Amino acid sequence: MFDTGITGFMLLATSLVMLMTPGLAFFYGGLAGKRNILGIMIQSFVSMGITTIMWFICGYSLCFSGDAMGGLIGNLDKAFMHGIDLNSPFPGNPKLPEFVFIAYQMMFAIITPALITGAFVNRVTFKAYLIFLVLWQLLVYYPFAHMIWGGGLLSRWGVLDFAGGIVVHCIAGFAALASVFYVGQRRDRESPPNSVPLIAIGTGLLWFGWYGFNAGSSLNVNAITGLAFLNTDVAASFAALTWMAIEWSLQRRPKFVGLMTGAVAGLATITPAAGYVSLPSAVVIGIASGLVCYLAVHLKNKIGWDDALDVWGVHGIGGGLGVILLGVFASKAMNSAGADGLMLGGTQFFTKQCIAVVGAAVYAFVFTYVMLAVINIITKVKVSEAEEDLGLDASLHGERAYDVGAL
Numbered sequence: 001m002f003d004t005g006i007t008g009f010m011l012l013a014t015s016l017v018m019l020m021t022p023g024l025a026f027f028y029g030g031l032a033g034k035r036n037i038l039g040i041m042i043q044s045f046v047s048m049g050i051t052t053i054m055w056f057i058c059g060y061s062l063c064f065s066g067d068a069m070g071g072l073i074g075n076l077d078k079a080f081m082h083g084i085d086l087n088s089p090f091p092g093n094p095k096l097p098e099f100v101f102i103a104y105q106m107m108f109a110i111i112t113p114a115l116i117t118g119a120f121v122n123r124v125t126f127k128a129y130l131i132f133l134v135l136w137q138l139l140v141y142y143p144f145a146h147m148i149w150g151g152g153l154l155s156r157w158g159v160l161d162f163a164g165g166i167v168v169h170c171i172a173g174f175a176a177l178a179s180v181f182y183v184g185q186r187r188d189r190e191s192p193p194n195s196v197p198l199i200a201i202g203t204g205l206l207w208f209g210w211y212g213f214n215a216g217s218s219l220n221v222n223a224i225t226g227l228a229f230l231n232t233d234v235a236a237s238f239a240a241l242t243w244m245a246i247e248w249s250l251q252r253r254p255k256f257v258g259l260m261t262g263a264v265a266g267l268a269t270i271t272p273a274a275g276y277v278s279l280p281s282a283v284v285i286g287i288a289s290g291l292v293c294y295l296a297v298h299l300k301n302k303i304g305w306d307d308a309l310d311v312w313g314v315h316g317i318g319g320g321l322g323v324i325l326l327g328v329f330a331s332k333a334m335n336s337a338g339a340d341g342l343m344l345g346g347t348q349f350f351t352k353q354c355i356a357v358v359g360a361a362v363y364a365f366v367f368t369y370v371m372l373a374v375i376n377i378i379t380k381v382k383v384s385e386a387e388e389d390l391g392l393d394a395s396l397h398g399e400r401a402y403d404v405g406a407l
Contacts (some may be wrong), residue, residue, distance in 0.1 A: 003095035016212025017107035027202025033191030035391020037401035071153030118309030119176035163217035165272025171364035173316015235286035239266025242290025265293035268318035281329035327353030
């Protein structure tokens with residue numbers, strides 16, 4: 001009944017996407033100041049536990065079961081995995097067990113809120129973050145996952161997002177910006193990354209896992225799978241070198257952290273387009289990502305927004321840019337299930353992509369800001385000045401990343 005090749009590949013892709021969350025923890029942990037390494041890493045790892053529980057209880061059902069509220073959200077018919085057994089096929093590809101699709105999509109739900117945490121590093125209490133983790137998925141992630149991937153409103157309207165430009169990166173990036181506005185600036189904005197090698201390990205794990213993120217989103221094993229895989233690597237490579245070239249020309253030195261940041265920006269930007277555009281288009285998207293995301297981070301720094309680890313500039317702008325460029329370069333010749341973009345006369349499709357990005361960004365920003373204000377009524381969101389000065393590792397968790405007294 002089930003295809004062992006497709007099932008095996010999707011289990012591998014699921015494992016790769018799971019690996020991205022520890023990769024993100026290493027990436028953010030290396031970028032954070034030395035007093036806040038564990039504080040930022042635990043926020044990624046705890047999402048693996050809480051999101052899995054939520055996914056089992058109601059998350060999968062709200063994203064991928066039925067339709068409610070005019071296509072804004074699913075229903076609870078499959079809550080607690082009701083009605084799903086060993087022989088249940090995934091409706092989108094009957095050769096794949098639904099259990100595998102459930103696990104695959106769960107990994108996306110795990111990493112998306114974890115992306116936001118890089119923006120408010122060393123400023124948010126752990127208790128407030130746990131409440132935020134639950135509410136944000138219920139009110140922001142689940143609706144967009146359903147609207148685009150679950151057959152909801154935006155999907156029926158014709159919006160395309162291959163692997164999460166809107167569903168993952170755009171909404172996480174603009175939620176991050178809202179959190180920065182709400183919690184304000186760090187008291188110490190000058191602390192450098194504590195471990196560049198740790199950033200490198202995180203980047204490597206993210207890049208490796210991204211093949212499962214994008215290629216796996218074909219939910220099959222065919223030419224589109226290979227296209228998405230290759231487009232992912234090409235765009236990331238061109239974005240990384242573009243970012244490095246810009247910094248090299250402006251600062252007279254090639255920066256390793258810049259190279260890795262550019263790679264992540266390219267990965268985020270190609271994500272929505274990976275299975276819908278040609279290889280030359282992926283090259284253009286990669287170069288555009290390196291340039292635009294670098295400018296976004298530069299603008300953020302100039303204005304003074306304290307997005308500590310550049311979540312908005314890399315993921316928010318990168319994800320949104322990728323969705324818009326998909327509206328430019330999409331081609332049915334590459335993927336018959338896609339659309340023709342602006343370059344092939346698809347003006348209407350391009351317009352829909354732009355509207356969807358703006359709507360998603362505004363929704364995520366407003367809901368996140370209001371959500372944090374509500375959470376602050378329940379428990380304080382921002383740490384005290386004394387806790388921030390001491391560092392969250394010691395003040396909130398009573399631990400430290402390195403035993404400096406040991407050999």
